[in-house]
Amino acid sequence: MKWALVVIALIDGHGPESFLEGIYDNVYQCFEAREETVYELLGSPNGNPPINHQAVCIRTDKYS
Numbered sequence: 001m002k003w004a005l006v007v008i009a010l011i012d013g014h015g016p017e018s019f020l021e022g023i024y025d026n027v028y029q030c031f032e033a034r035e036e037t038v039y040e041l042l043g044s045p046n047g048n049p050p051i052n053h054q055a056v057c058i059r060t061d062k063y064s
Helices: 027-041
Strands: 002-010 016-024 053-060
Touching: 002 027, 016 027, 016 053, 027 053
Parallel strands: none
Antiparallel strands: 002 016, 002 053
16 A cells, blocks of 8 residues: 555645655655655745645555
């Protein structure tokens, strides 16, 4: 079982945009990558995704 980090954004009111940021071997690696993504990619200094954005770790069997 792997973990997928998915970033979701609501942009210009045209429905959600999403992309796969990475695949990880365990939830701890995924959570660490989520924190880094929120800080560096989304530019949030406090660890919370900015409004209209979210980053989630999803357990998956689609990647080996």
